[in-house]
Amino acid sequence: MIIYKKFSFDSAHYLPLVPASHKCGRMHGHTYQLTVYLSGTPDPHSGWVADFGDLKRGIQPFVDLLDHRLLNDIPGLENPTSENLSVWLWQKIKPVFPALAKIELSETPGTGVIYEG
Template identity: 60%
Template sequence: MIIFKKFTFDCAHYLPKVPVGHKCRNMHGHTYHVTFFIDGPIDDNLGWVMDFTDLKNIVKPVIQQLDHAVLNEIPGLENPTAENLAVWLWNELKPAIPQLDKIELMETPTSGVIYNGS
């Protein structure tokens, strides 16, 4: 069974490694939508894979680090592409959520990444 929970955060960033003249080299912001997918068996006693409140309580402090921040100023996100942000989120949360299966990160309504740890 796979369950999921969605979160939203707003932040700014710039992409220092893109060519001069590329619009994303300038500071700009996004409203990110991120979904965390948890894979596991349904607990026979409780009837769920994981308590959604427990998941929220684990993820919320990490999202708060990102919300209304400049991503480039966060250690490990000096080149904060959507891909690198998804990997960063995975590395931050996988130790606390061993059954984390994948992360879907939407940078815009039509662009995003899916990361499963590989």
């Protein structure tokens, strides 16, 4: 079974490795949508794969590190593409939630990345 929880954060970034004429080379912002998926068998006693409250408390500190920040200033995110941000998030979340199955990160309603480690 797979459960999920959604989070939202606002961040600015610029992509330093794109050609000078590329619009994403200029600083701009997104309201990111992060969906975290955990996979497992429901506990026979609780009936849960995981407590959604525990999931929120475990993920929120990482979201708080990104919210209203310039992503380029965060160590490890000097080139903050959605792909690189997804890997960065995975590396933070996986040790806390070993049942992490995938994350989905959207920078616009129609654009995003799914990362499965």
